[in-house]
Amino acid sequence: MTDTPAAPTDPFAPDALNAREGLDPVDPAFVHVLRVTTALTLLPLAVAATLVDILVMPRIGGPFGLLSVAAWLIAITMIVSFPARRVTRWGFKIGEGQLRVARGWLFRTDTIVPFVRVQHIDVGQGPVERLFGLSHLVVHTSGTHNSMVTLPGLHADLAAAMRETIRRHIQTDFA
Numbered sequence: 001m002t003d004t005p006a007a008p009t010d011p012f013a014p015d016a017l018n019a020r021e022g023l024d025p026v027d028p029a030f031v032h033v034l035r036v037t038t039a040l041t042l043l044p045l046a047v048a049a050t051l052v053d054i055l056v057m058p059r060i061g062g063p064f065g066l067l068s069v070a071a072w073l074i075a076i077t078m079i080v081s082f083p084a085r086r087v088t089r090w091g092f093k094i095g096e097g098q099l100r101v102a103r104g105w106l107f108r109t110d111t112i113v114p115f116v117r118v119q120h121i122d123v124g125q126g127p128v129e130r131l132f133g134l135s136h137l138v139v140h141t142s143g144t145h146n147s148m149v150t151l152p153g154l155h156a157d158l159a160a161a162m163r164e165t166i167r168r169h170i171q172t173d174f175a
Helices: 030-055 066-088 127-131 156-174
Strands: 091-095 098-103 109-114 118-124 134-141 148-155
Touching (some): 030 066, 098 148, 118 156, 127 134, 134 156, 148 156
Antiparallel strands (some): 091 098, 098 109
């Protein structure tokens, strides 16, 4: 019986972001963050569409209510379904002197950041993330193209621990 080498993982396979492929998922509470931010973006647009429907449609003889119903259905659909789908398509792995961040549903990206290329690391937290105890990690690298990699949806303690892990590797690499 011969040992065959494992085939390289295809980062663009449909199940490439599952834990089976060695990637850790973002925190499940991130779906709530995305829902709130999506709602904060879309609800004012739906309200504006309703106001246009109420104020303009009767004057031009257009179909009253159609614009409002369409705007609210689109907003509700996007608030309920899209965030959950986006969260399942994020994955990360830290180790072996690198950070791997894979994301995407329609357009997929698999980024590997070697720690020796890291210039500095930020841990950020917006008001909605703070509400759910989450943070995002921003890794700035040398170079110009894609010199910033952001990993959202991390528990605040995990983001701080990842920052410290990367910082320690940077210190040992240049010490």
